[in-house]
Each structure stands twice: as structure tokens, then as C-alpha cells.
Amino acid sequence: MNRTSLALLILFLALAGLFVAFGYNVYPLPSGDSHAYLPPAVSLREGHGLRNPVSGLKDLLDPSGEARFLQYPPLFPLTVGALMGSGSPRAAFLVLAGMNVLTLGLLMLLLQRGSGEAETRRPFSLIEMGFAGLGAATALVGHQMGRPEALATPLALVTCVAMVRLAALPAHWWIIGPLIGLTGAVHPLGAVELSLLYCAVLSFYYPMIKGLGTALRSSLAAAAVFAGILAASPFGLTASVGGTWSHARIHSAFLRGSIATAAWYWTANATASLYALPYLAALGLLAWFLLTGRLAPRSKTMFTMAAFGLGAIAWLTAIHSPELCYNVLLFAPLVFWWNVYATQRLGSIPARIAVTTCSVFASLGFLRFVVLLFFFLRSGVPLAEARSAFAGLAGHTAGPIAITTSFWVLSENYDRMEIVTDVAGYQTRSTAVMIQQNYSGLTAPPRIPGFVLLEDRFKRDSCELFRIRLAHTFPGYGFATYRRTERGSPAR
Numbered sequence: 001m002n003r004t005s006l007a008l009l010i011l012f013l014a015l016a017g018l019f020v021a022f023g024y025n026v027y028p029l030p031s032g033d034s035h036a037y038l039p040p041a042v043s044l045r046e047g048h049g050l051r052n053p054v055s056g057l058k059d060l061l062d063p064s065g066e067a068r069f070l071q072y073p074p075l076f077p078l079t080v081g082a083l084m085g086s087g088s089p090r091a092a093f094l095v096l097a098g099m100n101v102l103t104l105g106l107l108m109l110l111l112q113r114g115s116g117e118a119e120t121r122r123p124f125s126l127i128e129m130g131f132a133g134l135g136a137a138t139a140l141v142g143h144q145m146g147r148p149e150a151l152a153t154p155l156a157l158v159t160c161v162a163m164v165r166l167a168a169l170p171a172h173w174w175i176i177g178p179l180i181g182l183t184g185a186v187h188p189l190g191a192v193e194l195s196l197l198y199c200a201v202l203s204f205y206y207p208m209i210k211g212l213g214t215a216l217r218s219s220l221a222a223a224a225v226f227a228g229i230l231a232a233s234p235f236g237l238t239a240s241v242g243g244t245w246s247h248a249r250i251h252s253a254f255l256r257g258s259i260a261t262a263a264w265y266w267t268a269n270a271t272a273s274l275y276a277l278p279y280l281a282a283l284g285l286l287a288w289f290l291l292t293g294r295l296a297p298r299s300k301t302m303f304t305m306a307a308f309g310l311g312a313i314a315w316l317t318a319i320h321s322p323e324l325c326y327n328v329l330l331f332a333p334l335v336f337w338w339n340v341y342a343t344q345r346l347g348s349i350p351a352r353i354a355v356t357t358c359s360v361f362a363s364l365g366f367l368r369f370v371v372l373l374f375f376f377l378r379s380g381v382p383l384a385e386a387r388s389a390f391a392g393l394a395g396h397t398a399g400p401i402a403i404t405t406s407f408w409v410l411s412e413n414y415d416r417m418e419i420v421t422d423v424a425g426y427q428t429r430s431t432a433v434m435i436q437q438n439y440s441g442l443t444a445p446p447r448i449p450g451f452v453l454l455e456d457r458f459k460r461d462s463c464e465l466f467r468i469r470l471a472h473t474f475p476g477y478g479f480a481t482y483r484r485t486e487r488g489s490p491a492r
Contacts, residue, residue, distance in 0.1 A: 004126045005112055011130050012108045015137055016101045018370060022141070023097030026089050026383050027376055028369055028475065029438045031271075032405040032421075034146020037077055038092050039414050040069040044081035045091070046412055050074060050234045053414040057250065061243045070243025073226075074233045075185035076148040089383075089409035096150045100140040103154040107136055107333040110161065114341045128344075128356050132336040134363035135278060139332040141369050142271025149330050152187035157333050159183060159194055163201045173214050177221025184222060185229040188244065189313070189327050195219060196309045203303035204295070211302050265322035272329060273365030277358035279328070282335045285342040285355075294345075336362075372475040375463050380476025386410055389455060393432050393481055402430040406439065407479070430484075437478035445480035454481040 022028070030038070040052045050069045052058060058067040069077060083098070084091040111129040140153070159179040166172035176198060184191030198218060202211040231237040266276035289295040297303040317324035336359060343352040390410035393401055400418040403410065408417060418430050433451055437458045445456050459474035 004123065007126050008108055008112055008129055008133075011133065012105060015104055015133065018373075019097040019100050019104070019137075019140070020094070021373065022369070023093040023095075024090065025373070025377070026093050026409055027373060028141065028145060029406045029436065029477070030089075030093075030409060031142070031145035031147065032439075035405050035408040035419055036071060037148060038080065038089070038146045039408055040074075041077040041080035041084065041092055042087050042089065042412055043414065044077065045084045046087035050077060050081075051414075054408050054417050054419055056419055057247060060250065061246055068235055068239070068243075070235060070239055071247035072148065072244055073185045073188060073230060073240060074235070075182075075229055076151050076187075078233065079151055079186075087412060096146070099150045099154060100137075103140060103157060103333055104133060104137060106154060106157050107337060108133055110157075110337050111340055114337065115344060124352070125344075128340050128352060128359070131356055131359035131363055132340050134366055135359040136333045136336045138273055138362055138365035138369075139271060139275070139329045141366055142326070142329065145271075147326060148187050149190075149326055152183055152190045153330055153333065155179065155183045155186065156190055156194060156330060160197065160334055163198055167201050167205045173218040174221055177218035178225045179222075180218065181222035181225030182229070184226040187330065189317075190330050191222065191226070193310065193313060193327070193331070195222070196306045196313075199306035200297075200303055200310070203297040203299045203306065206298060208299040208302045211299055262319045262322040265325050266318070269325075270365050270368065272325065273363075273368070274358075274361040275329070275332070278335055278339055278355070278362050281355050281358050282338050282342075285339065285346075285351075288346075289342065368470055371465060372463060372471060375470075376475040379459070379461065380474060381457050381459065381478045383409065383477050385457070386477035386479050389457070389479060389481060390434055393434060393454075397432040397483075400430050402428045402433040404434075404436045404440075406436050407434060410434070432484070433482040435480050435482075437473050437480070438475060439473070441472045443473070448482055450484060451482035452485050454483050456480050 035054045036052065036057075039054050040050045043049060043051045051067045052069045052071075053067040055061075055067070055069075055071065057071055059065070061070045062068045080092055080095050083095045085094070108129070111132060115125055115129070140150075159176065162172075162176055162179060166175060180191050180194045180198070183194055195215070195218075199211070199215050202214055205211070206214065227237055230240045233240055235243075263276075266272060266279075267274055269275075286295075314328055317327040339355045339358070343355045346352075386407070387410045390401070390403075390407070394411070394413070394416055400416055402418045402420045405419055405421065408414065408419070411417070418428060420428060420433070433448060435445070443458065443460050445453055445458055457479050459476070459478045461474050463470040463474060
């Protein structure tokens with residue numbers, strides 16, 4: 001092992017340690033979507049089945065009233081539940097940390113193996129690969145906060161490597177197909193994207209008819225594995241597919257994006273800081289390789305159809321409705337690998353510097369989370385204090401307690417929780433409310449009509465480093481609790 005490879009290994013171990021520290025402290029706060037996917041895993045580990053009483057869609061997707069997890073294929077919560085050491089949010093986030101460490105390890109290995117022996121001995125290669133890993137870690141921190149991408153990302157990375165390495169073999173489809181089907185049982189749209197990528201890869205090896213035939217056989221194998229996993233899941237194939245389809249229809253009805261919000265998601269969003277740069281660099285490099293003949297598909301028609309399908313998905317999920325950008329961020333490690341691999345093959349120093357600069361900007365999100373971790377550990381409200389406050393509120397309150405989206409981690413008694421997104425305008429029957437400060441942008445608890453403030457644990461401090469503000473709200477589990485006034489009556 002040369003010095004560059006050893007330095008890359010040390011960097012990986014340092015990043016792995018940080019991911020474990022994030023998971024142990026259940027930090028950063030779970031994303032708004034996490035309450036839809038992780039409570040079923042905790043419930044399963046606790047012996048209560050794959051249920052999610054916290055989900056606001058439970059009554060729409062499960063008319064039985066049992067709050068069964070039907071809004072997505074179940075392999076992600078099933079896997080997390082099976083790997084958890086105990087039925088707690090900390091155990092769930094340690095499992096997610098392990099998944100992210102696996103992804104990062106695969107990426108580092110690909111970066112090191114993809115570079116030639118001469119390249120791995122050059123110090124600049126370490127800078128390239130190191131910042132590529134840090135840039136990918138930014139998205140992994142976002143995934144770690146509770147969405148299925150934590151498991152789908154390493155599966156997608158393994159599948160893409162298998163596509164490139166095995167595509168020339170006659171019967172490789174029986175390996176690629178099951179991998180795509182396995183990914184589909186975690187992340188359906190990710191499996192569709194992988195299928196289109198597979199068609200694009202096949203277009204470089206086979207003429208159109210043979211390529212389409214291979215893709216069809218692979219699709220049949222993928223469908224068989226997908227159906228088999230869902231059929232063996234707790235609620236069977238029909239209920240799982242029906243719930244996922246219903247959820248997709250409900251979800252799509254509320255998606256209204258704009259160029260302005262898309263620009264924010266791809267530049268200022270903490271989980272994708274300036275990610276527009278490496279993604280645009282990847283597209284530019286691919287276009288250059290195609291135009292100069294370095295990449296020449298045997299079937300241009302098949303490649304064009306696959307590229308059109310991928311472009312349509314990217315437009316819908318990254319620009320038109322940027323709230324769905326996680327469907328594109330799923331492939332972030334592949335993007336960073338391709339940028340390093342392609343510029344090394346070009347042999348252009350300016351191109352390598354430009355791509356590395358893109359990776360540096362993308363890594364700012366992860367580095368920001370690392371700095372904020374120290375603010376949180378030093379002065380933030382710990383999870384244990386917020387859990388104690390919720391337990392006290394539940395002990396003196398009848399019925400469910402209204403909470404904001406990240407606070408499902410405050411208890412494992414999900415039947416006592418009601419998720420609210422707009423605290424001031426949401427009409428709730430709950431007689432008590434507990435809201436989070438993080439992600440709210442508030443430095444003081446808001447006024448909630450019909451409720452009186454009981455406890456204020458919002459932090460007024462600002463997070464600044466060298467006079468640069470790192471966050472609008474202090475990291476941690478700062479909270480405020482409320483009780484309905486006697487004059488207030490439960491709203492319909």
C-alpha cells in the first residue's frame with residue numbers, strides 16, 4: 001500500500017468514526033420524511049409489527065385502522081428492524097450509520113481501484129479522491145436522517161459496478177436483474193433509474209435488438225425478485241403494491257415546484273450544498289466523451305432512449321419538483337466517482353482542478369454538520385432531555401400529543417403521537433403540543449392559538465465560526481411544550 005492509498009484509508013476511517021458519532025447522538029435531527037420510514041422499524045423490533053401510527057396517511061392507505069406500513073415497499077424498515085440492537089431511535093440511527101459507512105467504503109475502494117498505479121502515487125490524486133469522498137458524505141448525512149436511500153444507495157452503487165464489469169458476459173442479466181429487483185423492494189424509482197442506466201450500458205456492448213432482449217430478461221428477473229420479496233413481507237404483494245401506488249398518487253398531487261426552489265435545493269440546501277456543480281460537471285464530462293468518441297455506443301437509438309428516460313426523471317424530480325431531489329441524490333457517490341475517473345482519463349490538469357473544486361464546494365455541507373456536532377455536544381439540548389419532557393407531558397395528558405415531524409424520536413409509544421407540520425394553523429384534537437426548534441428558523445417559541453406555553457427550551461444562541469453564521473437555529477433537540485387552555489376546545 002503506497003502513501004496515497006494509506007492516507008485515503010485513514011480518511012475513510014475518520015469519516016466512518018464521524019458517521020458512528022452522528023448515529024450515536026441521533027444527529028442531525030431526523031428529516032421531515034423520517035417519521036414515515038423509521039417508526040415501523042422500531043415498532044417491528046419492539047415486537048409490535050410493521051406499523052406506523054405516526055404517519056398522517058395511515059387511515060388513507062390502510063382502511064383496516066391497524067396503521068400497517070403500506071406507503072412504500074417494506075425492505076428498508078424490515079432491514080433496519082432486523083439489524084437494530086434494541087428498539088430505540090439510537091439503535092436505528094446506528095444501523096443507518098453502518099449503511100452510510102458501507103457506501104463510503106465502496107466509493108473509496110472504487111476511487112482507488114479506478115485510478116492507475118501511477119495516479120495513486122501522486123499527491124493530487126489523494127486530494128481528488130479525498131474531496132470526492134467528502135462531497136458524497138454530504139448527501140449521505142442527508143440520507144442518514146431516515147429515508148430509504150440509506151440502503152438503496154449502496155445497492156445502486158454495487159449494481160452499477162456489476163453492470164460495467166459484467167455487461168460483456170453472455171448470461172450476466174441473471175445477476176443484474178435480481179440486484180435491480182432488490183433495489184426496487186427498497187426504492188421503486190431508484191430501480192427504474194437503474195433499469196434505464198442498464199439499458200444505456202448495454203447500448204455500448206450490443207446492437208439494439210440483442211440489447212433490448214437482454215434488458216427484457218433482466219427486467220423479468222428483477223420483477224420476479226421484487227414480487228417475491230413483497231409477497232414474503234408481512235402484508236403480502238397486493239397490499240404492499242396497492243399502498244405504494246396510492247401513496248404515489250396522493251404525494252404527486254401536492255408537488256408544485258419552481259426554478260427558484262430548485263435553485264435553493266441544489267445550492268443552499270444543507271444536504272446538497274452546491275451539488276449542482278458536480279452533477280453539471282458529470283453531465284459535461286459525459287457529453288465531451290460522447291462527442292469526442294471516447295465513448296461510442298453500438299446502438300445509438302437504445303442509448304438515446306435510455307438517456308431520454310433518465311433525463312425526464314431528472315427533470316421531474318430535480319427541477320420541476322425539487323422536493324423529490326433525493327431520487328437523484330441517490331446516485332451521488334456514482335457521480336463523484338465518474339468525475340474523478342473521467343478527468344484522470346482525460347489527463348487535463350485544468351479539468352481535474354475544476355472537478356476537484358466542485359467536490360470541495362459539495363463537501364461544505366458535510367463539514368458544516370461536523371462543526372455543528374461540536375456546538376450540539378457542548379451546548380445543545382440533548383435527546384435525553386427532550387424525551388424526559390415528552391414522558392412528563394404524556395404522563396399528565398390524556399390522548400395523543402401533537403409533535404413536529406422530527407420528534408417521533410422522543411418515545412416509542414407512537415400511538416400517543418400526532419404529527420403536525422403547521423403548528424400555528426393546524427387544527428388538532430390534542431390537548432398538548434411539543435414542537436422542535438431545529439429546522440424551524442425560530443429563536444423563540446411561537447404563539448399557538450388556544451394553547452399556553454408550559455416550557456421553553458429554545459436556544460437563543462447563534463452558531464458562528466469566524467463570524468460566519470452556520471445555522472439559523474442552534475443544533476439539537478431544543479423544544480417548547482404547550483397545554484390547551486381551559487377556554488380552548490378541541491377543533492374538528
